[in-house]
Amino acid sequence: MAGRRRARQEIQRFLDTEAVQVAELDLAEGEEPVLRPGPGGPPVTSGPVFVLVRRAGRPVGTLLARVPEGADPARELASRAGETGGGGPSGASSAPVPRPPAATVVVATRGRAAQLGRALDSLLAQDHPDFDVVVVDNAPATGETRELVERKYGERVRYVCEPVPGLAVAHNRGLAAVRGEVVAFTDDDVIADPRWLTELTAPFTADPRLACATGLILPARLSTPAQVLLESHGGFAKGFTPRTYDPQHPPADEPLFPFTAGRFGSGASMAFRTAVLRAVGGFDPATGAGTPARGGDDLYGFVRVLAHGGRLHYTPTALVWHHHRETWRDLETQAYGYGAGLTAYLTAILVNRPALLPAFLARLPRGLAHARGLTAVRDTDGGGAPGGHDERTHPWPRRLSRLQRRGMLYGPVGYLRARHAHRAAVRGTR
Secondary structure (H helix, E strand, C coil), X not given: CHHHHHHHHHHHHHHCCCCEEEEEEEECCCCCCEEEECCCCCCCCCEEXXXXXXXXXXXXXXXXXXXXXXXXXXXXXXXHHHHHCCCCCCCCXXXXXXXXXXXXXXXXXXXXXXXXXXXXXXXXXXXXXXXXXXXXXXXXXXXXXXXXXXXXXXXXXEEXXXXXXXXXXXXXXXXXXXXXXXXXXXXXCEEECCCHHHXXXXXXXXXXXXXXXXXXXXXXXXXXXXXXXXXXXXXXXXXXXXXXXXXXXXXXXXXCCCCCHHHCCCCCCEEEEHHHHHHCXXXXXXXXXXXXXXXXXXXXXXXXXXXXXXXXXXXXXXXXXXXXXXXXXXXXXXXXXXXHHHXXXXXXXXXXXXXXXXXHHHHXXXXXXXXXXXXXXXXXXXXXXXXXXXXXXXXXXXXHHHHHHHHHHHHHHHHHHHHHHHHHXXXXXX
């Protein structure tokens, strides 16, 4: 009884967390700072603000600040950016971006036509010189998505239907329809920055051995306690320093490489050289949202191309804004799914690439310690502070920690169930 009471008190502290505004601050040498609200958001006023800092339009950092009552938000936040270093030098290069290769963007969706329309509008506004968009309607219950694509977007967006449920299955269906040299994947709950596709795909021109690129993912809204807590836990962002991972030269500071694939990026902003992704067999259809495995399809893709000998590059200038889940129940589901997806993808890797088993076993003790740290309970007093990318100093409540760990225990079972369910579903569609 006392344990349940403590859990309720812990949750209530987060439910009392103050909403945070989201904004962009562009700093250019010799010019007045330009402050814009986050995509679709209201003008910035007094109160806490999570700010993406840009220099000459390029993302270079974030900061969390409070605008005092009566202060000018742009001047106040520009001053804070200078004080904290947010917006100072970063790994984002100012060198010209090479011409990107032809690309196809694949968006898998299931029953979320309103969100999908917002994502497609941002994708069709990309400044990339040569791309097309494919929507994969995954196990649709209605014709709403097809009707939206055909009515509003016509020939600008190609529609395909995948009757077997599962995000990886949908991505593989999209991969089969790709025309571009590079295939980019994003979700139906994002808004893509106008330069997202150019920045994400241009590295493939510069590096012939590059097999995969990932980009920066920031919150479009922080209006509920669950959204604030998720971003305080690190969100989906991987920081503002570009990095290349090369299996021929494993990073010395990554002793678990390549199995800690969550450090490489996330599925809402990833691209692959089309020929390489097809050569490794695409994504494992028994992984991903919509299956008993709960997730891990993107992580599986990252490790498969690295195991194939390709490089992976994290590109922080390739930005999408993600609409985080809004409720505490959503966050509980997500925490469990994180844990399940992690161990499900590891199971998938070992099932499909048994030659990796010795390397996996050699890293297992450190891997277990890493998993304990990843899911550790942290002090929850005072709520979270969005913007700490790839750090483990933010609060994380006991309830979510337990759900993550339960998910990790379930993941291998979920993967095996998903394999069985996928085979049955494929037989049923024949």
